[in-house]
Amino acid sequence: MVAFLLFLGFLSTAFSAGPxxxxxxxxxxxxxxxxxANSDCRAxxxxxxxxxxxxxxCMFDCIxxxxxxxxxxxxxxxSTEHNCIELAPPDPxxxxxxxxxxxxxxxxxxxxxxxxxxxxxxxxxxxxxxxITRFYKGDSQSMLKVNExxxxxxxxxxTITRYVNESVTQPDPKACGIIKYSSNQMGHxxxxxxxxxxxxxxxxxxxxxxxGSIAANYFYEGSVVYSKNAQLSxxxxxxxxxxxxxxxLKMNNFCSPKAGC
Numbered sequence: 001m002v003a004f005l006l007f008l009g010f011l012s013t014a015f016s017a018g019p020x021x022x023x024x025x026x027x028x029x030x031x032x033x034x035x036x037a038n039s040d041c042r043a044x045x046x047x048x049x050x051x052x053x054x055x056x057x058c059m060f061d062c063i064x065x066x067x068x069x070x071x072x073x074x075x076x077x078x079s080t081e082h083n084c085i086e087l088a089p090p091d092p093x094x095x096x097x098x099x100x101x102x103x104x105x106x107x108x109x110x111x112x113x114x115x116x117x118x119x120x121x122x123x124x125x126x127x128x129x130x131x132i133t134r135f136y137k138g139d140s141q142s143m144l145k146v147n148e149x150x151x152x153x154x155x156x157x158x159t160i161t162r163y164v165n166e167s168v169t170q171p172d173p174k175a176c177g178i179i180k181y182s183s184n185q186m187g188h189x190x191x192x193x194x195x196x197x198x199x200x201x202x203x204x205x206x207x208x209x210x211x212g213s214i215a216a217n218y219f220y221e222g223s224v225v226y227s228k229n230a231q232l233s234x235x236x237x238x239x240x241x242x243x244x245x246x247x248x249l250k251m252n253n254f255c256s257p258k259a260g261c
Contacts, residue, residue, distance in 0.1 A: 102178060120222065144169075168194075
């Protein structure tokens, strides 16, 4: 029990206000004990303590390296359901600068199928190698399901494959170039608004911007290029850069993840 309490105390260096240990013991004792007993969940928490409270790159490297269902259940209970743990928002805070011009006459069926992510703006979220995103019919005509597959280069020096499942809807038919993504990741309900900035003449690529939130004070943003082909043509990239610069995006900051793995 003493070791378990020390483990909970270690978490005070990883979260903004430190964990509310009585809250965790009362509401999430089972999930906390399972995390403490699981080597990956325990290693993840210890890894987080080395990151401080605002080093987002370090924190996500730890999470993506060790995350499992036990950690997700712990965070769902301790953070999402009972607020025993407060997430430290990015420092400086992210203020989304949403582009104002989006593609018109866009429908969800234009997203169906498999896409490579060949360009990305946010180094934390967008630049993983071997990203393949598959959109397919959901439970209704107005919804698509999404399966995202990507590679992680872990803090242990290994490479692993991760998967994320989401759903996509088009909340306002009059603003058809604005899409809503919803998922549960790392125990948190995440919602993000995606904007379709450009679509290839033959539907061969989609240029997207997104702004999302994990908590009331925790926002994130980025931009990706979905491509039907692992290689984006020079002509397509020239056109995408022109559109992005017109919307105020820093196109020189985009990464080029390895695709077609």
